[in-house]
Amino acid sequence: MQVLRDVAEGQPWPEDRAAEVKIAFCSYPPPNFSRFTGLRWLQIESAGFSHLFPLQLGKTGIQVTNARGVFDCPIGEWNLAMMVNLARDVRALIRHQEARVWDRSPRFSSELRGRTVGLWGYGGIGRETARLAKTLGMTVHVLTRSGRKARLDCMCVEGTGDPDGSLPDRYFAEAELPEFLGGIDFLILALPLTAKTVGLVGEKELRALRKGSFLLNPARGPIVREEALLAVLRDGHLGGAALDTHYHYPLWPDHPLWTFPNVILTPHVAGTTFSPHFRGDLLKIFQENARRYVAGRELLNVVAKEDLN
Numbered sequence: 001m002q003v004l005r006d007v008a009e010g011q012p013w014p015e016d017r018a019a020e021v022k023i024a025f026c027s028y029p030p031p032n033f034s035r036f037t038g039l040r041w042l043q044i045e046s047a048g049f050s051h052l053f054p055l056q057l058g059k060t061g062i063q064v065t066n067a068r069g070v071f072d073c074p075i076g077e078w079n080l081a082m083m084v085n086l087a088r089d090v091r092a093l094i095r096h097q098e099a100r101v102w103d104r105s106p107r108f109s110s111e112l113r114g115r116t117v118g119l120w121g122y123g124g125i126g127r128e129t130a131r132l133a134k135t136l137g138m139t140v141h142v143l144t145r146s147g148r149k150a151r152l153d154c155m156c157v158e159g160t161g162d163p164d165g166s167l168p169d170r171y172f173a174e175a176e177l178p179e180f181l182g183g184i185d186f187l188i189l190a191l192p193l194t195a196k197t198v199g200l201v202g203e204k205e206l207r208a209l210r211k212g213s214f215l216l217n218p219a220r221g222p223i224v225r226e227e228a229l230l231a232v233l234r235d236g237h238l239g240g241a242a243l244d245t246h247y248h249y250p251l252w253p254d255h256p257l258w259t260f261p262n263v264i265l266t267p268h269v270a271g272t273t274f275s276p277h278f279r280g281d282l283l284k285i286f287q288e289n290a291r292r293y294v295a296g297r298e299l300l301n302v303v304a305k306e307d308l309n
């Protein structure tokens with residue numbers, strides 16, 4: 001059984017005995033992916049899988065697993081850092097430092113303790129964010145399709161996250177979306193980009209948030225409708241936003257999002273392959289799944305077929 005690994009992005013894989021390859025481990029499938037007709041399992045190095053959509057793998061017999069769990073800790077820390085920065089308006093404090101302005105306004109002394117964070121989606125990133133938020137005395141609300149459930153089918157770094165789903169103060173069903181949005185101070189998107197989630201958050205949803213609340217998007221830019229976000233920022237309904245994922249890569253220099261003093265833009269670095277733990281944790285996923293594959297057992301981090309098309 002052949003396993004293909006470490007072929008440069010955008011380069012074709014060697015085609016000798018291509019049909020004999022059963023397993024592929026890569027970031028991006030190569031241009032000649034269709035030649036590997038015997039492929040049965042594809043392990044990718046990212047949690048997101050929208051780059052696989054053109055392959056329509058949900059209609060094939062290929063099982064896809066991703067790197068869920070590897071990015072939970074760094075993105076959870078990014079979420080926490082952004083909430084602190086937004087709540088205390090650290091951007092303004094830095095501007096004041098650079099301009100030698102001494103301003104002790106009350107807005108710079110806000111606390112996270114006692115505030116409510118809303119997690120839309122409760123996979124590994126949401127669970128690690130919940131764990132960190134609870135240590136700071138925050139209330140945690142979760143909106144999810146499945147309610148409370150244990151996380152048994154995905155990789156989880158020991159000592160992190162919320163494996164049994166017990167941390168949130170309240171779970172909300174999809175039908176309770178307006179109540180969920182109206183009761184939180186921070187909305188954090190923690191769900192994948194699929195055909196169902198593109199444009200999921202529009203102006204109606206953003207205006208259902210409390211005036212002065214904050215949006216954090218470490219998931220994927222297109223989950224939030226661009227013009228809707230700009231509208232609620234322009235009229236001051238949102239207190240601010242932190243965006244690690246964007247509508248254009250790179251975000252062009254004259255894009256209006258650069259101009260808002262209450263928006264933090266980071267260049268998709270919340271959870272990256274630059275993390276010191278990335279390679280080791282990713283290898284653990286592949287090794288465990290290789291053992292399961294050989295034994296005929298269910299794999300970890302399986303991407304649902306309906307989400308791949």
